[in-house]
Amino acid sequence: MMEPTTASASASESAPPPAGWLNRLLVRWIGGPQSVNQGVLFRLLALFLPHRRRLVLANLLIILASFIGVFSLFAFLPILRVIFNEQPLETEPPPAAAVSPEHQLEDDLLTRLPLVGPLIERGRQRIDTLKQRLQAWEVQANAYLSRNKLEGILIIAGVLLLAALLSALLSYAASLIMARIEEETLGGLSERLYAHCIRQDLGFFHRNPTGQLMTRVYNDVMMLRQPMELLYSTTVREPVTMLFLLIFLLLINPTLTAIVLLMLPLAIIPTIILARRIRDISREEVMGDAFIMDQMQTSFSGIKLIKSFGSEDFEAQRFGRSNRTMFRRRFRRRMIKELASSTSDIITIIGVVAILVVGALLLFQFGIIGGGAEFMLYLLVLNRFYKPIKKLSALHVGMQRALMSAERIFDVLDTRPRVIDPPDPLPWPEDFDFIRLEDLGFSYGAKEEPLFRHLNLWIPRDRVTAFIGRNGSGKTTLAALLCRFYLPTEGRILIGSTPLDRIAEKELRRRIVMLTQETILFNLTVLENIAYGEDDIDLERAERAARLTRAHEFIEQLPDGYHTVVGERGGRLSGGQARLLTLARVIYRDPDILILDEPEAALDVKNQAVVAEVLREVTRGRTTILITHKLSSVLHVDKLVRVRRRSTRTIRGKERRTAEALENYI
Ligand SMILES: Nc1ncnc2c1ncn2[C@@H]1O[C@H](COP(=O)(O)OP(=O)(O)OP(=O)(O)O)[C@@H](O)[C@H]1O
Ligand SMILES: [Mg+2]
Incomplete structure (x- = not known):
């Protein structure tokens, strides 16, 4: 597992510098500043930058859609007036007259404030002109309605329907654009992450278990999907809708709207508090997910062992335990999430009820509101006004988990392989005589005891x-x-x-090839396994390699010959057959330096003789290193090296000739 401390340290080092107030605002709203790295959110958003043109387009569509959606609500006013049996306004009232004396006073006080004062004054003038225009329109509509009730209502209904349809269409188009951007970005992220992981050095894979890596490449990216969808549809759509609705509410009644604005923080605070909790649980949850993946991966790939030990129940229980722990964590997260949602529901209702009471008071006691119809419309719009708040708090909560995942993703992306391709590589030395190990020391980890120290060894060429x-x-x-x-x-x-x-990675992999101790085959055809990693497959060359390793005989007998798929990890083949195939694979590569780690493993006596023959054939004029426990294989080699912890020793002379002495070392 990756040590969390070093991992997050590396993330903060390479994160882009915080982008001032915008970043702080975003971080404060979407993720608290304490435990989540500020850079993470910014980097996450930056992933979408290449699509900024389409993002702008989608957001324009969204703004248009919400404008139509909100302001078409005005069409309700004449209908409501008809229903409430109120007189349509025949004359345009002077703007000041619509406002009560106390209200006027309050406004005057506000306009005297420095800086904000002129702004409020200008805003009020704008709203007043807008209001006058709307009233003029309303007068006409009312006049028409009073003459022709049914027809008028039908027309207004038609207008509403059209507006809703148009708004929905625009919204749909915007959503499609967004969905495409998201899929492209997150799909691309998965690909990048996989490519990045696969290029890490072997040490990285010892530190990070397979299940962990799988959750990072797949689950963590999946975790981003939903909140990112929310983020990009909500950050623009909801605030814009809220702004339009706020203008609308101000147009109908500024006093009530002031109360609404006062209620706003109340609706937000609980979610912010609860979201912190969610973030902590999410961290545990993501770790648990990785653990479960790991467990599944090892048990499914080790199914033969489970069967032979009859440990199905044992494994099922082990899985059950991990899963139940996860269940509890998930449930706790859901509990908090639902609590956040319910709290904002309650606060919304409290808000609406408060407005209802205050509004009724204003209507009946002071007559501030234009009438029941206007009040109804106000409540209708107000109800909508709280909806975006709910969505925004859902986003805040949903983002917590995504930020967790994003942090893990960036941790991986920030991990640089320890073994890197040299920036200024030297060419492969065509005319070398020896491979020399000079004063070599090695240990697998800082805490581990060194395996070698001051090791000196010469390996002769073509031997x-x-x-x-x-x-x-x-x-x-x-x-x-x-x-x-x-x-x-x-x-x-x-x-x-x-x-x-100093040798380039590509060159190195072409020149030095190793037959690994464990037999590794991919679920590809025999031919693709032999010519693994090559774009142009040469059937003849593959056949030659297979003939040499005596793999050709059994390949011929497979149902589709060279085109038979070998099954997962070569499950379709016997252990020895698979081994011969891997041997054919390294021979197909035709490297300058061939390393064979126990090539005889799993082979029958006859095929062990094949290995000896192969060695004779293949190693002619090729530097070969043979690792083996088989006495007969080492009797005829050119150089014999005994490897011990911390040292090596070349075995020479008489000692080499006595099998008894050698047997002690093997
Ligand atoms: N990835 C690793 N991390 C830490 N220690 C390791 C790792 N791989 C091997 N070791 C340790 O290094 C030592 C040498 O292992 P190595 O695989 O080189 O032995 P070997 O000589 O090939 O043995 P064998 O004959 O069994 O194949 C062992 O003690 C092993 O525990
Ligand atoms: Mg070994």
Whole structure:
């Protein structure tokens, strides 16, 4: 598992600098500033930058849609007046007359304030002109309605319907654009993440279990999907709708609207408090998800072991335990989420009720409101006004989990492989005589005891050098160092006089190939497995490699010959057949330096002889390193090296010829 401290440290180092007030505002609203890295949110949003043109278009559509949606509500007013049996306004009332004396006073006080005063004054003038225009329109509509009730209502209903349809259409178009942007961005992110992971050095894969990596590449990106959808549809749509609704409310009644605005913080605060809790739970939840994935991955891939030990119940219970822990965490998160939603519901209702009471008071006691119809319309709009608040708080809550995932994703993206391609590579040394290990030291981790120290070894070119030694003595590790899977902690490896770490990765992989100790096959055809990683597959060359390793015989007998799919991890083949196939694979690659880690493993006596023959054939004029526990294989090699923890020793002379002595080392 990645150590969280170093991981988040690396994320903060490479995060872009906080972008001033905008970032602070966003972070404060969407994720609290304490526990989530500020850069994370900004980086997350930056992923969408390449699509900014389409984002702008979608947002314009959204603004238009919400404008039509909100202001078409005015059409209700004449209908409500007819229903309330109120007289349509025949004359335009002077703007000041519509406002009560106390109200006037309050406004005057406000306009005397520095800075805000002129703004309020100007805003009020705008609203007044708008109001006059609307009233003029209303007078006409009312005049028509009073003459022709049914027809008038039908026309207004038609207008409302059309407006709703248009608004919905625009909204749909905007949503489609958004959905596309999201899919492209998040799909791209998954691809980037996978490509980044696969390029890490081997050490990274020892530190991060498979299940963890799978959750990061897939689940964590999935976790971003819904909140990102919300984020991009809500951040513009809801505030804009709220703004339009606010203007609308102000047009009908400024006093009531002041009360509404006072209620606003009350609706927001509980969600902010609850969201913090959700973030903490989400962190545990994401970790748990990775753990469960890991458990599934190991049990499904180790199914044969489970069957042979009859441990199905054992595994099912183990899985059940982890799953129930997750259940509790998930349930707690849901509980808080629903609580946040209910609280904002309650506050909304309190808000509406408060307005109802105050409004009724104003209507009946002071006659501030134009009439019952206007009040009805006010309540109708007010109800809508609280909806975006609910959505925004849902976003705030939903974002917590996404930010958790985003943090993990950026952690991976910020991890640089320890073994890197040299920026100024040297060419492959065509005329080297030896591979030299100079004063080499290596340990798997800072805390672990070094496996090698001050190791010096020369490996001759075009000869077979065998590594022998007990289990765990470090033979495979030494081979991995020669392949540059890990970097030595001390000393260096030279090919001739060229340091191994100065050779370009691509070149290195073409020149040095290793037959790994474990047999690894992909669920591809036999041919694709032999020519693995090559774009142009040469059937003849593959056949030659297969003939040499005696794999050809059994391949021919497969239902589709070279085009038979071998099954997951070569499950369709026997262990020995799979081994022969991997041997054919390294021979197909035709490298300059061939490393064979226990090639005889899993092979029958006859095929072990094949390996000896292959060695004779393939290793002619090729630097070969053979790791083996088989005495007969090492009797004829050119150089014999005994690997021990911390050291190696070349075995020479008489000692080599006595099988008894060698048997002690193997
Ligand atoms: N990824 C790893 N992280 C930490 N320690 C490791 C890792 N891989 C191997 N080791 C340790 O390094 C030592 C050498 O392992 P290595 O695989 O090189 O042995 P080997 O000589 O190939 O043994 P065998 O004959 O069993 O294949 C062992 O003690 C092992 O526990
Ligand atoms: Mg080994």
